Amino acid sequence: MTTNPAWRVTTARLRLEPVNWADRDDLIALKTDPRAFAMMLGGVRTPEQATAELAEDIAAWGAQGFGIWTIRGQSTNAFLGITGLADRPDGRGIALRFALWPEVRGAGLAREAASAALRYGHDRVSLPRIIAVSRADNFASRTVLGAIGMTESGSFSRNGVQMLVYESLGAAKF
Template identity: 55%
Template sequence: MDGLSRVESPQTVRTSRLTLRPVGPAHLADLTALKGDEAAFGLMLNGIRPPEAVARELADDMAFWAARGYGTWAVHLAADDAFLGIVALSERPDGRGVALRFALWPHTRGRGYAREAARAAIAFGHQQADLPRIIAIAREDNLASRAVLEDLGLRAVEDFPRDGIRMLVYESLRPAE
């Protein structure tokens, strides 16, 4: 990873173990690998992506950041800057609202990184981006993602079918001040 990927912005978020940086051109190779890996990205909406789709999505993600002030972060380990995956706040294509998404490399699972990144993204969304409601969608059978969402305090509020699979909609409401 070159020095450009470590450029800090006002939307960079730091936790005790992670650095979340808005995605940019320097992340293309990492994103292409992650989004092309079935184990890492197979359960995401629309599944794995070919390289040309990843490049288009990166351009869209950068434009989204510019327009909205929130979007997709590359998640890096603070200790050595290793790329772990992504966490995002993005508009759902089905009109349900702004949704939390996360996908990390399988070898990083079980260490609490997804939970830590998702918690930081939700806090950013409610506090810095002034989002009153953030949702997350998980397959009923994706127990790991559901456990992360429930541990973060999101609650299941509805469900819907997608391709014969029951999808659960969770929500986080901005705390009253």
């Protein structure tokens, strides 16, 4: 499957590509691994759930011009994780998401990828508001969200767990 080249994003160290069927095995490995996906909305997936989500994510790119990217190393092409923008099923809005392999955490890659996805949403798709939701006890995620300029704007409880809502408001276009 070929994707619109305008949907691709590169940073100093990373290449973000819209997910496609060739990524299925990498996505199943990531989403079925509790080290990478236990704190994500919906938690660890089955291979069948990961495949169904891939189909939905591919469709979102065609319908909306944004969605989930794979994160790959610029020089190595290694699959490092995912980031992107997706409608939250609870109606809170378009949300920034990211999940990386534990082995690559701590090097600023989540911040680099999430920042690129956030800029894409505001600058290339003109989304006026992008949110992110993090467990209150997920300090690594909260650190990334703060580092890319998102601010805490609310909270709610999900299954007895305190969740924090962060937001980023795009610059007004005149």
